Amino acid sequence: xxxxxxxxxLIMHIDLNSxxxxxxxxxxxxxxxxxxAIVNRRTDKTAIxxxxxxxxxxxxxxxxxxxxxxxxxxxxxxxESDPSKYRYVYHRLLDIMKDYSAHVTMKSIDEGVIDxxxxxxxxxxxxxxxxxxEIKQRLxxxxxxxxxxxxGISTNRFLAKTAAxxxxxxxxxxxxxxxxxxxxxxxxxxxxxxxxRRNERRLNSVGITTPLQFFDADVPTLRDVVFKSVVGExxxxxxxxxxxxxxxxxxxxxxxxxxxxxxxxxYQEITQRLHHLCESVGSRLRSQQxxxxxxxxxxxxxxxxxxxxxxxSPLPFFSDQAIYAQALxxxxxxxxxxxxxxxxxxxxxxxxxxxxxLFADDIARERHIAEVIDTLNxxxxxxxxxxxxxxxxxxxxxxxxxxxxxxxL
Amino acid sequence: MLETGRGNGRAIHETFLELLxxxxxxxxxxxxxxxxxxxxxxxxxxxxxxxxxxxKRPNGKEVSVTELGLRHxxxxxxxxxxxxxxxxxxxxxxLIFDSERxxxxxxxxxxxxx
Numbered sequence: 063x064x065x066x067x068x069x070x071x072l073i074m075h076i077d078l079n080s081x082x083x084x085x086x087x088x089x090x091x092x093x094x095x096x097x098x099a100i101v102n103r104r105t106d107k108t109a110i111x112x113x114x115x116x117x118x119x120x121x122x123x124x125x126x127x128x129x130x131x132x133x134x135x136x137x138x139x140x141x142e143s144d145p146s147k148y149r150y151v152y153h154r155l156l157d158i159m160k161d162y163s164a165h166v167t168m169k170s171i172d173e174g175v176i177d178x179x180x181x182x183x184x185x186x187x188x189x190x191x192x193x194x195x196e197i198k199q200r201l202x203x204x205x206x207x208x209x210x211x212x213x214g215i216s217t218n219r220f221l222a223k224t225a226a227x228x229x230x231x232x233x234x235x236x237x238x239x240x241x242x243x244x245x246x247x248x249x250x251x252x253x254x255x256x257x258x259r260r261n262e263r264r265l266n267s268v269g270i271t272t273p274l275q276f277f278d279a280d281v282p283t284l285r286d287v288v289f290k291s292v293v294g295e296x297x298x299x300x301x302x303x304x305x306x307x308x309x310x311x312x313x314x315x316x317x318x319x320x321x322x323x324x325x326x327x328x329y330q331e332i333t334q335r336l337h338h339l340c341e342s343v344g345s346r347l348r349s350q351q352x353x354x355x356x357x358x359x360x361x362x363x364x365x366x367x368x369x370x371x372x373x374x375s376p377l378p379f380f381s382d383q384a385i386y387a388q389a390l391x392x393x394x395x396x397x398x399x400x401x402x403x404x405x406x407x408x409x410x411x412x413x414x415x416x417x418x419x420l421f422a423d424d425i426a427r428e429r430h431i432a433e434v435i436d437t438l439n440x441x442x443x444x445x446x447x448x449x450x451x452x453x454x455x456x457x458x459x460x461x462x463x464x465x466x467x468x469x470x471l
Numbered sequence: 472m473l474e475t476g477r478g479n480g481r482a483i484h485e486t487f488l489e490l491l492x493x494x495x496x497x498x499x500x501x502x503x504x505x506x507x508x509x510x511x512x513x514x515x516x517x518x519x520x521x522x523x524x525x526x527k528r529p530n531g532k533e534v535s536v537t538e539l540g541l542r543h544x545x546x547x548x549x550x551x552x553x554x555x556x557x558x559x560x561x562x563x564x565x566l567i568f569d570s571e572r573x574x575x576x577x578x579x580x581x582x583x584x585x
Contacts, residue, residue: 074509085541088541089540089541089563090540090542090556090559090563090581091538091560091563092538092558092559092561092562092563092582093563139500146543146544146545146546146554147541147543147554150543150544151541152545203518204518205541206540206541236511388562440548440549441548441549442548442549443547443548459484
């Protein structure tokens, strides 16, 4: 398999670049053409979640502190994220994509893949480039005139995503056997999705410094020397347009984190915020019909140290109280001077009890209470019923939009 | 121990203080309002079936909408209200339409981006 995949390119990657900033500019016409940064909290120390193209042109990058962005771009307009808007646009994009194929996978809130294999005759007979331009126009017609997306087409998910990144914003590119070398010749190793600094160092160690050299490397080099596993073989196939990334992912953990709004909070105030996170994690866990056996708590200090602790129980649990009780016990060993806290549940299992227990009545009661609270919160709005301990935390710990996952959208 | 999150005086007070802090200390460029407004809206077929055209604020000021930026639903428990982000060409506004009560409210004004 040293030849590039010769089948017709039938994978389309769609990426709403600078998604949140573009949606805000769509919603508020007076922001168009201006540098905009989306942040989770409007403080100087907050990190930028998304920057508009105008801000990016001034050197502003995602993850940069707002304070630093203001030095580069004094006129930058910082807006707090508005998850309901982005959720709406996500669903509209998903609706549009589903009109073309039953095989649509959203990779995150702002990007998805349409697999045109096994689609209807009417769609299969059309040129995918035409469909790409049609989707761009539909975004403008059905959501708004400012909406733009990058589209990439190829024979596998990896190259379709690579194609989508070639001409931002509003590009449409196709990667085939005819232009693969030309495209790879224009990129750096770290431009390839999945090649960050560590993998770049691995490749550099055998003299591979460009994507073209990576493409020309043979399987034994990649598998036995560079990646030292089957991953090397996957990369060989991936670069040649063969599909290796069409895998279903399963939820392995559910978690939330929070950067403290002030760094002089008392221990009790911090544990109240931890409690709030546990309620949020519990709700998410139960919304996926899952229970957990493990709790993992972590904290980052002002001195940039990372502390963590975890515990594993023999029986699965699902209630907010059970999660918080374990998290609080672990958190007692946390250091001082905290900047960020987080909690995850892991070792997930089905919510349904699988075997008889001596404590079946207690578990049934706890389960019933949790279900009633979840129902009330769904009916009357998030956090209508919660612990008294977290009564005053809601104004600080907001629900934010998850970038990497679409399971709660 | 469980308690409902509504109607607590201290929580409301703290929320108000937080909003004040955001408004003044962090130089927020949006003004959050809750004004009942009278709206002339166009209901029609197509992708944008409802478009506010003009609205009148309690102070008598009338605003002509030049563009509907985005309309999106805002779930509030089982009830859904609709947020209309609109502009008059100089200021951006957010109108909230309660489809159950058939009422409109102006909830945000942002006009000092320069």
